[in-house]
Amino acid sequence: MSLISSIRSSLLSSFYGLSLLLSFYRGTVDVDPNFRIRAVNLGGWLVTEGRAKPTLFDGIINSDLLDGSQLQFKSVKTGKYLCAEQGGGSLIVANANRTDPQLWEIFRVWRINETTFNFRVYGDQFVGLDRNGNGSGIVAVSDQTPGKSETFVILRNSDDLNRVRILAPNGYYLQVNAEDVVTADWAGSDGWEDDDDPSVFEMKNTERMEGEFQITNGYGPEEAARVMRSRGGEESDVEEHWNSFIVEEDFKFISENGLNAVRIPVGWWIASDPTPPWPFVGGSLEALDNAFLWAEKYKLNVIIDLHAAPGSQNGWEHSASRDGSQEWGITEENIQQTVDVIEFLAARYAKSPSLYAVELINEPLYPGATIEALTKYYKAGYDAVRRHSSTAFVIMPIRQRTLQPRELIPVTSGLSRSVVDIHFYNMFEDSFDTVQDNIDFIYGHRASQLKEVTMSNGPLSFVGEWVDEWDVEEASKEDYQKYFKAQLEVYGRATFGWAYWSLKHSNNHLSLQWLINNGYVNQTLWQY
Ligand SMILES: *[C@@H]1O[C@H](CO)[C@@H](O)[C@H](O)[C@H]1NC(C)=O
Ligand SMILES: *[C@@H]1O[C@H](CO)[C@@H](O)[C@H](O)[C@H]1NC(C)=O
Ligand SMILES: *[C@@H]1O[C@H](CO)[C@@H](O)[C@H](O)[C@H]1NC(C)=O
Ligand SMILES: *[C@@H]1O[C@H](CO)[C@@H](O)[C@H](O)[C@H]1NC(C)=O
Numbered sequence: 001m002s003l004i005s006s007i008r009s010s011l012l013s014s015f016y017g018l019s020l021l022l023s024f025y026r027g028t029v030d031v032d033p034n035f036r037i038r039a040v041n042l043g044g045w046l047v048t049e050g051r052a053k054p055t056l057f058d059g060i061i062n063s064d065l066l067d068g069s070q071l072q073f074k075s076v077k078t079g080k081y082l083c084a085e086q087g088g089g090s091l092i093v094a095n096a097n098r099t100d101p102q103l104w105e106i107f108r109v110w111r112i113n114e115t116t117f118n119f120r121v122y123g124d125q126f127v128g129l130d131r132n133g134n135g136s137g138i139v140a141v142s143d144q145t146p147g148k149s150e151t152f153v154i155l156r157n158s159d160d161l162n163r164v165r166i167l168a169p170n171g172y173y174l175q176v177n178a179e180d181v182v183t184a185d186w187a188g189s190d191g192w193e194d195d196d197d198p199s200v201f202e203m204k205n206t207e208r209m210e211g212e213f214q215i216t217n218g219y220g221p222e223e224a225a226r227v228m229r230s231r232g233g234e235e236s237d238v239e240e241h242w243n244s245f246i247v248e249e250d251f252k253f254i255s256e257n258g259l260n261a262v263r264i265p266v267g268w269w270i271a272s273d274p275t276p277p278w279p280f281v282g283g284s285l286e287a288l289d290n291a292f293l294w295a296e297k298y299k300l301n302v303i304i305d306l307h308a309a310p311g312s313q314n315g316w317e318h319s320a321s322r323d324g325s326q327e328w329g330i331t332e333e334n335i336q337q338t339v340d341v342i343e344f345l346a347a348r349y350a351k352s353p354s355l356y357a358v359e360l361i362n363e364p365l366y367p368g369a370t371i372e373a374l375t376k377y378y379k380a381g382y383d384a385v386r387r388h389s390s391t392a393f394v395i396m397p398i399r400q401r402t403l404q405p406r407e408l409i410p411v412t413s414g415l416s417r418s419v420v421d422i423h424f425y426n427m428f429e430d431s432f433d434t435v436q437d438n439i440d441f442i443y444g445h446r447a448s449q450l451k452e453v454t455m456s457n458g459p460l461s462f463v464g465e466w467v468d469e470w471d472v473e474e475a476s477k478e479d480y481q482k483y484f485k486a487q488l489e490v491y492g493r494a495t496f497g498w499a500y501w502s503l504k505h506s507n508n509h510l511s512l513q514w515l516i517n518n519g520y521v522n523q524t525l526w527q528y
Contacts, residue, residue, distance in 0.1 A: 037356070037497025038526050039261035039303060040254060040512045041465060042291070044502060045246045046284045047265045047307045049318050050210020052505050056241060057210060059227065060218040061114040064161075065154065067217055068209030068323040069109040071119070072101045073166070073201040075176040081105040082182065082201070084140040088123025091130075092138040095180040106206070108323040110146065111217055115153050118146040120323055126150040128169075129184060135170055136185040154203070157192040164203045173199040209324070211317030212267055212308065217279040229283030242287040250503060250513075251294035257516055258523030261356060262300055263464060263499040264291055265307030267320055268337070271344040280320075292352050301356035303395065303499070304345050305464070309338050314365035314400065326365060329373030338377060343384040350388040357393035358385050359421060359464070363400040371407060374399075378411045382418065393496070395462060397421035398453070405452035412459040419496045420453050423465040424487075435479045438470045442486045450494060460496035467501050468520070469509040477520060480509065484521050492526075 044052025057063050065071075073082040081096035087104045096105045107119040107127065119127040121140040128150035130137030142150055153167040166174040168184030175186035175198040186199040194200070216224040228241050254262060266288060267280065274282035288304075295302045308320035311327035311334050319328075329335060342360060349355045360381040364374055378396045385394050394415070398407055400423060412418045424446055432438055454461040468484045475483075491498040505511040508518075515521045 036492070036494070037261045037301065037303070037462070037499065038259050039263050039301075039497065039499035040259055041263045041265065041305075041499050041502045042246050042250075043265060044505065045265070046242065046270070046287055047267045047318060047320065048210070048212045048215045048241075050208070050214075051507065052502065053241070053245065054210075054506055056227070057215060057218065059223070060215075062156075063218060064205055064208070065109060065111065065114075065117065066209060066214040067109060067111045068207065068211075068214060068317070068321065069205050070207035070324075071107045071109060072105050072204045072206065073107070073164070074101075074204070075198065076163075076195050076200045076202060077198045078176055078180070080176070080180060082107070082176075084121035084123070084125075084127070086123070088121040088125040088140045090139065090141070092127055092140055092182050093180050094176040094182050110323060112151060113220070115155075117152055117154060118150050119152065124325070127152070136168075136172065136183045138168070138174065138182045138184055159192070162203045163192055164201055165199050166201065174201075175199045207324075209317040209321070212320040213279060213322045214317065216281055221279065221281065224279070225281040225283070228281050229286075242283060245504065246287075246291070248290075248294045248297075251291075251298045251300060253513065253516075254503070255298040255300055258527045260301055261303060261497070261499070262291070262295065262503075263303040263305050263359070264288065265305045265318070265362065266345070267308035268306065268310045268341045269308075269320075271341040292349060292354055295354040296352060300354060302349070302352070302354045303357040303359055303464075304349065304355070305359040305362055305395075306338070306341060306345075307362040309361050309364075310334055310341075313361055313369050314363050315368070316363075316365075319362070326368035328361075328364070329369050329377065335373065335377050335380065339380045339384050342381045343387065346385045346388040346392070350392070355389065355392055357395050357419065359395035359397070361397065362464075363397060363423065366399050366402045369399060374408075375411050378408070382415055391417065393417045393419050393460070395419040395421050395464070395496075396459070397423070397464065403449065405449055409455075409458065415459070418459040419462050420459045421462045421464040422449065422453050424449075424463060424491070425465070425467060427467065427469045427471055433471050433473070435472055435475060435483065438472060439483060439486045442483075442490050446487075447490045447493070450490065454493065454495055461494040462496040463491040463494045463498040465499060465501040466491060467510050468515060469507065480515075480520055484515070485525060488525055 075094050080094045081101045082094050083096040083105045085091045085093055103122045110118040125140045126142045126146040127140045128142050130139045148169050151169050155165045157163040170184055172184045173186040174184050176182055188199050269276035269280040270284045273285035309328045312319040312321035313328035315321045315324045315326035382394045408420055468480055500512045503513050508514040
């Protein structure tokens with residue numbers, strides 16, 4: 001080869017290398033139609049999920065009594081449960097004679113501090129003193145933000161933490177009398193042993209929510225700030241979650257293992273950093289800034305995913321719901337506030353070559369998220385992104401659980417670079433328990449669901465969350481590998497790409513890092 005032609009060919013190859021790099025890396029250049037996102041979610045990082053890292057909650061006092069806990073109280077004397085008559089709007093009685101308490105016997109916790117709580121009943125009212133009575137009646141009538149009359153203290157027996165008394169705001173304890181009436185007029189003894197004591201209850205917690213609301217309110221503002229936020233290298237004996245859970249090394253790992261993107265869940269409060277509304281704490285924005293720097297350094301694309309919208313779009317802990325309520329999308333103001341968050345994020349990161357896509361909301365759920373609210377929001381959110389970037393993809397999920405693959409066609413039609421997201425968690429489809437059943441389900445039902453979302457000339461399709469986990473007992477490593485490969489083969493047909501849930505998780509099979517490090521999977525599976 002002559003010198004000239006070798007220079008030419010090396011120029012040519014570096015030109016190709018560069019354009020390949022650009023087209024694979026950056027959404028701002030015309031995208032190669034064969035390009036697919038192969039991403040991993042950075043779950044449990046900027047939006048807390050207890051199961052991603054359970055130890056994060058260890059420092060909270062009474063950490064089994066967080067916001068959203070669902071408590072039942074059984075009188076030791078009568079054996080009956082406290083119950084909101086009619087589910088709310090009336091008296092609290094103790095007439096529920098059931099071995100398996102139902103919805104009216106559940107009290108959702110709003111935590112004031114480690115000992116002091118409000119209780120919300122099925123109909124969403126708060127338990128409180130009857131303002132119209134003689135001062136000791138207990139009712140569940142208040143729809144308003146709870147005040148002093150709705151505030152109770154739980155006293156626990158230190159020898160048996162689930163044997164409790166409930167102190168009412170009038171200074172007396174709740175007691176159950178013979179006619180199942182509940183009153184706050186027991187000045188009573190302190191002993192715990194007497195099973196005839198009308199003021200003693202067996203408490204049972206049937207639900208544990210461990211999201212951003214729970215952790216920040218559980219620690220309280222000062223301690224939460226210390227636990228969550230980065231503190232510029234200052235010595236500290238606390239976790240500094242945002243600084244340690246995901247670090248630069250992780251981005252290197254992701255890129256070295258042949259992935260080309262990260263999907264980063266964020267919460268709506270990030271837009272008012274550094275002083276977000278109570279109980280959230282500032283600092284997640286700085287962590288996201290770092291993520292972009294690392295993504296640029298290791299040539300990774302970033303999908304920003306609004307995982308927690310104001311009011312909560314699905315009532316789950318990972319959308320920062322306080323007590324399971326789902327209040328997103330009900331008012332114009334709320335939708336506008338959510339659009340403003342998207343606008344903030346798009347404006348801040350539009351210039352980064354790593355910004356690849358903005359996902360408008362994660363897993364909106366029927367019935368709270370109506371198709372009308374979503375349509376309005378998706379149009380406004382799309383426009384907000386476009387005001388700052390003509391090239392970033394805009395991702396719009398269909399509603400989780402109901403999974404109507406075509407429900408967004410009227411919204412997305414005609415919107416360039418729009419993407420529809422669908423999540424596949426087969427472990428929640430508890431209908432099959434063998435390896436082969438699960439794998440058949442992937443090639444059958446999942447493949448056809450994905451095919452329905454994947455339209456020619458329509459938006460691109462994205463499997464934004466999936467996991468190598470199921471309900472199969474005693475599955476072998478080879479089983480997990482087979483299952484992973486089957487999913488990859490099917491989800492690889494998505495025209496936008498896929499994102500594994502998650503990079504790090506206390507359940508090893510939900511940690512792509514663990515799967516890679518333990519030889520379950522490697523990039524020969526997803527590189528093509
Ligand atoms: C509670 O229900 C059981 C079974 O229906 C019944 O035998 C028992 O008498 C009831 N107890 C009271 C106190 O009503
Ligand atoms: C909890 O809150 C109540 C009501 O505001 C207050 O009286 C009490 O001192 C607080 N307890 C702790 C441990 O902070
Ligand atoms: C107060 O009213 C409740 C019913 O709401 C009743 O059971 C209780 O005996 C009354 N207490 C007094 C001291 O009158
Ligand atoms: C990747 O996995 C395949 C089997 O799926 C194996 O043959 C290969 O050796 C692995 N490669 C590396 C680098 O571990």
